[in-house]
Amino acid sequence: MALDQPRKFKYVGTRPARPDGIDKVTGRAQYGNDITAPGMLWAKVLRSPHAHARILSIDTSAAEALPGVRAIVTGADFPPIEGDAGMRDVQLNCMATTHVWYEGHAVAAVAATSQAIANKAARLIKVEYEILPHVTDVDAAMAPGAPVVREGQTMENVPAGMSANVTYHSEFGHGDLAAGFARADKIIERNFRTAATHQGYIEPQACLASMTADGRGELWTCTQGHFYFRTACAAILGIEASALRVTASEIGGGFGGKTQVWAEPVALALSKKAGKPVKLTMTRDEVFRGTGPTVTTSITCKIGMTKDGRITAGEATLRYSGGAFHTGTCDMGAMAAFASYDLDAVRTYGWNVLTNRPKEISYRAPGAPQAIYAVESTIDELCQLLNLDPLDVRIKNAAKAGTKSSYGVVFEEMGLLAALKAAKAHPHWNSPVPEGASRGVACGFWFNFGGNTCVSLNIGTDGTVAVSEGNPDIGGSRASISLMAAEELGVPYEKVRTVIADTGTLGYNDNTDGSRVTFAVGLATIRAAQEAKKDMMRRAAAIWGIDAEAVEWVDGAAVPAGPNAGKFPPMTLAEIAAQSFQTGGPIAGHCDFQADGAGVSFGVHIADVAVDQETGKTKVLRYTVFQDAGKAVHPDYVEGQMQGGAVQGIGMALNEEYIYSDKGVILNPGFLDYRIPVASDMPMIETVILEIPNPGHPYGVRGVGETPIVPPLATLTNAISRGIGKRLYELPMSPPRVLKAIKGH
Amino acid sequence: MRYARPETPAEASRLLAAEPGLARVMAGGTDLLVQLKSGLVEPDLIVDIKHLPGAAMITREAGGFRIGAAVPNQALGEDRDLVAAWPGVVEAASLIGSTQVQGRATIAGNLCNASPAGDSVPALVAAGAVARVTGPNGERDVPVQQIPTGPGKTSLARGEFITSILLPARPARAADAYLRFIPRTEMDIAVCSAAVNLELDGKGVVARARVALGAVAATVLEVDVSAALVGTRLDDAALDKLAKAASAAAKPISDKRGTVEFRTHVVGVLARRAARIAYERAAR
Amino acid sequence: MTGTLVTSKVNGDEVQFIADPGETLLDVLRYKLNLMGAKEGCGTGDCGACTVTLNGRIVCSCLVLGVEAEGATIGTIEGMADGNRLHPLQQAFIDHAALQCGICTPGILVAAQKLLERNPDPTEEEIRYWLAGNLCRCTGYDKIVRAVQAAAAQMRA
């Protein structure tokens, strides 16, 4: 599927209005909490106030006695899952059984005739706990003698003799490290720490569940993947997947955070027990306490460099904790850490560590921002020590097509060098650093992937096109998919309508994650369109009485393939569609497949910041994002991903963190003290899209969504560190931390 | 829970005094509703004072300004005379919450919420504002610094509530300023703050100075800075003394918003910066 | 817990509802008046997704009691367009891709409309500070600010 030459596009690459635009600017769009049902009950979850405890008893009698209470569920209402340890963890996270592993862990839930009654009833449930020692810090949890979060979770790859909290170990890389370091003129080893951060989507988890006595269920929910939600809910409730239909509402942000179930199995269990539809909406407080933040990490990074800026060896140890549950995020970090560089000797070590924190869930390029922050900071410090230009050093060491990456894969065509060179040529980089400000630069990377995908495309008799796809539209994907269908069929964008099908009407689609949708769903849409086109050409051929092979598709119409095929005027899609009942019935295309061949994604960010030397407060003055997007299908939304991701990364860098008390209780479970960037914090975010076609996609599409959150952590660290003349090794770089560095204690 | 909307101060006071359970006064409600939502308070009675006569008005009184207890902070910034006379008080009040919160929140509410970090309180204290309190025994006037007695606690007796706050008349060449430190540019609670109110003589020499600090003690802290500032033109030496005095007076705690050392240092920085702004305004 | 009969004007129409004393205006709008455009993102006045106008000022409807709306004039996102004719801000948000997930959009539009009423030609800084209480997690605010600027320019023309 390699590209012969740069393709000329008619619709792809334009910026039409998104199809859900009017609904979303008029308040008509229906999100998770906007759906109601006749006879609906309201639910409330009771959560653990303790970071770690054994549940001795749960007394629901007072709550049950409250008028209006219709059902109460606890862990005992969920049949234990055998065999699938990962799904068992998801179940235990949705509702605790014998132990609570973090403050905010769900222990019971109530459904009642009003939210007020449900809230009151939840407070009447008496849970007796035996409080156990807890640990929330990743380094403390790894230390010998640390309180054990959960016994028996250690996997075969963990060396003997470590804390029982260490559950998983991985190692990546190649080459002779010792020889590499021996060639270096300067070697530094630094320790970094990053706080847990939350996706911070503005829409809390919300769903409406309706189970009937015959064992069938309906679930409406805001999700990044309703097909996975069906799988998970069915497993957790012990019902068959086909008994449950899941419909994705509009989704008010996810960023990875809505790739896992929390509220849904609980709402379904309550509905089953009460025999009524149940609405379960989390409060913001519950979102912070109960749903997945990112990992919290402790990272050691060692890099050797020659005087002229060649990296001779790199080594990083990544200690990640995703709460009281195993996660694969340390692998992603360990693979991504050095991906931007062409290295002869590189080694990364991943460790997963259990702590008494909520179960981690993906947040935009999960694991990569933290790992790459450590590497990009260390490189920048070396550049300072060796008096080298940080952009030139990155250009000198950049990975390119043919480079054996630090995770073993040899890269195909990709755009890191293009992004670095664009940065070097850009007015931002070439402007003088403003008085009192400082500048930082860093690279970022994400793998991107494809995955299970199923799309149906139907041609209406009036020549319009209906695309059914199975991935919730989280940031304009309906527009991109419609554009690709329009391009492939040669019909105007306005003639295409893309809808998100429910689980009952389309085959399985993986979550909207991994930057996969524009790539994978787009590819499936193109293939479905090609199938429909083939059918239409066959019908045109039959009408004309020529061979189907003698027809081709040009500009939205079937035309004879050459002078020998006969002389017929083009037959448009609308003309063929109008005659479809006479020519064999409805015209459709379908594609179900596993999309592979997503192209890797790289970005480079530049920031100018001013640090108030008396208070340690950072202001971002100017910010520019360079990224290889492959072909940008709808450039507005590509820019939007780059800007939004960058600002989330800036939030991680400056102020966002989970703050714990010494009792393991989260102290800032709200937008007041969990400080995501507000409009007045930010400058405009300039974007430069580079379009290095992905050879694995007919239009050259890569994913774009995840990479932009990666570089800001080090970009700002490098800018601030240069600005204050002291290196910073911990995120967030909140004013107290920066001031402390400035004052040198 | 019941809700009452009395039409006279006497009726409001009577309702508050007669409630056997927990009664709460509501003006803008921006603190009260957050507390209700979190289950922090479960009042039996809410008394809405927005509809009392004059509650939503700013009136001129003896050259000063009487600000009704239900005047939303946004309205303070819309009163040009008030902004000209008390720019520091107005900027402090306009820093509380978002534009949306500005449409509801009041300085009387901010005072009665009795948070050590309330933005308008240091400015009101430095301004020498006086609260008018109505209660079962009639009206009394109380200097604002005597209202909060500790985090979440006030000196108001049962049945008492604030009906208005008086900002006194201003002599010529006088101005105030307020600065707070927050990690973002908006939407945060003050980590620490400083209000400075200066009166200059005809030659630009500081004649009187009041300084109040926020979020560095259990209540707003007024610091006597006469020795540092009075008689100076606010040169660097005077500002240094002021910053030192502010830092020395601060008795902060470490919490999720800041550390003792951070607050102690930064409150001095803010006092210095606020004093410079107030001086420039007064000298104009 | 007894309810109170409340009469107010919402988007120009007189409405009546029974409010429980502890019920927020947001819940009344959403569940009693079926105006689902205002969203609850936090319930504590920190995110602005529930922004409506109340007697001419923008407020977080999660921080207003339903009973307080007696005699009040309220405006919500549902009242912003004139039938099928979008307000210039609404059109600008679509044209400038100023929304991704769209959950914050109703609140931002209501807030921005009030800004432009008060200040037809706001600077970038004025827009950013006015909207500081409207959190958006998708866009990084860039395209939102540009859309407000574009709508303002169009409305001035």
Add this chain to the structure above:
Amino acid sequence: MVKVALWGTLRQHADGQAEVEVQAANFKQLLDELATRYPGLKPQIKRGVSVAIDGKVYREAWFTPISPDSQVVLMPYMVGG
């Protein structure tokens, strides 16, 4: 025979080799062969492995063909946001 690169922690279960040679024409055969020859790899294979063949990452597709001269790299099963 196909050369398969193993990531660091898998090597202890494959006699310390960074690269092993197996007889396989597709991903499924490759996994089966690895599990048979190196039983220590089974837990990770059960948890999930992806494969990169000539630079393209396949998250789980069993029947992805592998030719003898393909560059094959095992990777942990990938997650995203």
